[in-house]
Amino acid sequence: MHRSAISRLRALKGCAGNLGTARYATSTAVASRPSTPGFFSWLTGEQASSFPPLEVPLAGVAFPPSLPDYVQPGKVESKVLENGLMIVSEASSNPAASVGLYLDCGSVYETPISCGATHLLERMAFKSTRNRSHLRIVREVEAIGGNVAASASREQMGYTFDALKTYAPEMIELLIDCVRNPVFLDWEVNDELKKMKVEIAELSKNPEGLLLEAIHSAGFLGPLANPLLAPESSLDRLNGDILEEFVAKHYTAPRMVLAASGVEFEELISVAEPLLSDLPQVPRTDEPKSLYVGGDYRKQAASQLAHVALAFEASGGWHKEKDAIMLTVLQMLLGGGGSFSAGGPGKGMHSRLYLRVLSKYPELQSFSAFNSIFNKTGLFGIYASCGPNFVHKAVDLAVAELIAVATPGQGFPFAPHFVYCIGYFCLCSILDRAPPPPLLLFVAVTQEQLNRAKESTKSAVLFNLESRMIVAEDIGRQFLTYGERKPVEHFLKVVDEITLDDITSIGCSLIRSPLTMASYGDVLNVPSYESVSSRFERRGKLLARCLLKVAIDPNIVINLQQHLDSLRRNGRTAEAMDLHEKT
Numbered sequence: 001m002h003r004s005a006i007s008r009l010r011a012l013k014g015c016a017g018n019l020g021t022a023r024y025a026t027s028t029a030v031a032s033r034p035s036t037p038g039f040f041s042w043l044t045g046e047q048a049s050s051f052p053p054l055e056v057p058l059a060g061v062a063f064p065p066s067l068p069d070y071v072q073p074g075k076v077e078s079k080v081l082e083n084g085l086m087i088v089s090e091a092s093s094n095p096a097a098s099v100g101l102y103l104d105c106g107s108v109y110e111t112p113i114s115c116g117a118t119h120l121l122e123r124m125a126f127k128s129t130r131n132r133s134h135l136r137i138v139r140e141v142e143a144i145g146g147n148v149a150a151s152a153s154r155e156q157m158g159y160t161f162d163a164l165k166t167y168a169p170e171m172i173e174l175l176i177d178c179v180r181n182p183v184f185l186d187w188e189v190n191d192e193l194k195k196m197k198v199e200i201a202e203l204s205k206n207p208e209g210l211l212l213e214a215i216h217s218a219g220f221l222g223p224l225a226n227p228l229l230a231p232e233s234s235l236d237r238l239n240g241d242i243l244e245e246f247v248a249k250h251y252t253a254p255r256m257v258l259a260a261s262g263v264e265f266e267e268l269i270s271v272a273e274p275l276l277s278d279l280p281q282v283p284r285t286d287e288p289k290s291l292y293v294g295g296d297y298r299k300q301a302a303s304q305l306a307h308v309a310l311a312f313e314a315s316g317g318w319h320k321e322k323d324a325i326m327l328t329v330l331q332m333l334l335g336g337g338g339s340f341s342a343g344g345p346g347k348g349m350h351s352r353l354y355l356r357v358l359s360k361y362p363e364l365q366s367f368s369a370f371n372s373i374f375n376k377t378g379l380f381g382i383y384a385s386c387g388p389n390f391v392h393k394a395v396d397l398a399v400a401e402l403i404a405v406a407t408p409g410q411g412f413p414f415a416p417h418f419v420y421c422i423g424y425f426c427l428c429s430i431l432d433r434a435p436p437p438p439l440l441l442f443v444a445v446t447q448e449q450l451n452r453a454k455e456s457t458k459s460a461v462l463f464n465l466e467s468r469m470i471v472a473e474d475i476g477r478q479f480l481t482y483g484e485r486k487p488v489e490h491f492l493k494v495v496d497e498i499t500l501d502d503i504t505s506i507g508c509s510l511i512r513s514p515l516t517m518a519s520y521g522d523v524l525n526v527p528s529y530e531s532v533s534s535r536f537e538r539r540g541k542l543l544a545r546c547l548l549k550v551a552i553d554p555n556i557v558i559n560l561q562q563h564l565d566s567l568r569r570n571g572r573t574a575e576a577m578d579l580h581e582k583t
Contacts (some may be wrong), residue, residue, distance in 0.1 A: 072234040074090040074092045077265040081277055083277065085256045085428075085498060086258070089261075089264070090172055090262075095263060096163065097163065097168050097262030097263045097266075097468065098469045100258075100260070100469075100470040100472045101175055101476075102256070102258075102473070102476030104259075104480050105158045107154050109246075109250055110223075110225060112244070113237075113242065114246050115234045118244055119228065120192060120238055122150050124184065125150030125159055126159075140174060141198050144167040148162075148175075153293065154226070158477075160472065190240075196235060200232050210556055211520055212372065214299075214520070219295055220291065221291045222289060239343060240501065253276070253281060258276065259472050259479065287375065297517070298520070299520050304522070305387060305521050306388045306520075306521045306523055307383070307384070307521050308384050308394060308395060309383045310402065310515065311518075312379070312514075314377065317375050317377045318373055318481050322494055331502070333351065333450065334368065336357070337351075337353075338366040351576070352449060361393070364390070365395070370383055382398040388470075388522035391519075391525050402511055405444075407504070408504055445503050445504070448504060454495050461488070517529050
């Protein structure tokens with residue numbers, strides 16, 4: 001649901017102005033007086049010019065019509081061609097337009113031979129075609145003041161063109177030509193491969209991006225484990241022939257959506273249909289299946305910091321729409337960020353990770369929640385970076401925060417939640433195990449925190465949808481995923497309906513899946529995978545036992561705890577355990 005707007009969560013600034021009934025020149029006290037000749041006017045013999053007062057409307061200016069009080073939202077119209085390709089458009093009063101061609105194709109479809117093709121195709125976008133050279137493409141885009149871009153992900157690819165809607169036919173024709181008819185000239189391919197080598201070599205300067213890549217290869221078996229960034233070992237093998245074969249196999253009509261924002265549907269159809277109707281009708285292949293298994297990735301590198309990421313499976317992905325939206329709200333609720341933020345004062349300061357972690361532990365360089373959602377599965381976790389001597393504590397904090405969001409809070413009656421917490425400490429004491437950090441219990445998600453996260457999620461998505469490029473991308477990706485474009489009101493309604501119980505439920509489902517862990521830099525002090533994973537498993541079982549066996553009356557629990565403490569102090573641990581089982 002609104003996967004493009006959600007995954008980016010950009011903040012866009014705009015300015016609004018009021019149109020008056022007449023158009024006036026800028027008023028200044030000096031300009032309202034007739035100008036006097038200056039020294040150079042006297043020297044050249046020029047006459048002084050006289051202007052009318054600035055309060056007088058300019059003659060011969062056609063006034064624009066007044067805007068209505070209410071403007072009807074643009075209607076989304078679509079058509080499926082005979083070969084299975086979808087054409088979609090949303091009308092807009094905006095003078096500019098954005099057109100995009102989106103494909104159900106990404107690194108999940110790569111084979112060992114074509115590994116890295118998606119990354120290279122992204123860089124080869126808008127290069128030479130059968131009808132145009134790369135120079136001609138650049139000149140045509142410049143001539144209309146346009147902007148072109150390409151993006152690649154594990155499951156989808158997109159090519160976009162943004163310009164004034166006056167040039168919509170030129171935009172559509174050039175975009176389709178660049179996607180349908182690339183020639184992959186050897187010198188252009190080799191030039192991009194050299195740039196990719198530099199890009200991969202610079203990857204060490206972006207540890208967070210490196211870990212997010214590594215966590216996919218560690219957590220999944222199958223296509224989702226394929227790297228999105230081409231591995232260095234594949235660069236010597238990739239060439240134009242491999243790209244041509246990959247495009248011929250996967251750039252088929254049933255896997256394409258041509259989406260536009262700000263273009264009239266009839267105009268879009270009249271231009272695009274003749275250019276796309278001759279694509280062969282090929283049955284749409286099913287997406288390769290991946291299996292989430294969890295795992296560990298570690299890489300020792302020359303770095304003054306240790307970078308760690310903990311993640312779990314977000315089962316269902318975008319096809320479980322409500323769960324995917326709940327994960328988006330959960331990410332906003334946890335929030336986080338770096339020790340220094342350039343986004344302005346107050347940015348993210350009310351998120352849980354900022355209030356409970358970043359503001360209390362200056363040793364942390366960054367501490368933030370992330371998610372990566374696909375069609376049928378996904379990942380959700382926490383990324384942290386700090387000095388090597390603090391990394392063990394950073395992992396403890398990440399573990400505690402992930403378990404805390406799965407802890408029942410205000411959505412449960414007070415007495416059971418109080419008993420739940422007391423019973424947890426009782427059982428830890430009986431089993432001679434260290435209790436969790438204080439921030440784990442009694443500090444579950446509150447209704448105020450949830451309301452703030454929901455409002456932040458809605459505002460971020462609505463701000464994103466003010467961009468015509470994001471609107472076009474949102475339309476294209478939703479049609480690829482759902483076969484339709486769901487209105488933004490549907491998304492807002494789902495967000496409003498999320499409760500504390502929903503957050504607890506989605507948190508529990510996350511930590512019940514196997515742990516995926518990735519670390520980079522000075523990793524000598526990073527806790528072992530087994531020790532971290534066992535903490536989630538052990539605490540999950542302890543929580544379940546407490547919920548089943550602890551009495552509901554808090555007074556009974558407090559008295560029981562006092563009696564159990566007395567038995568344990570006297571060395572009667574076996575009797576204390578037996579008493580606990582009976583009660």
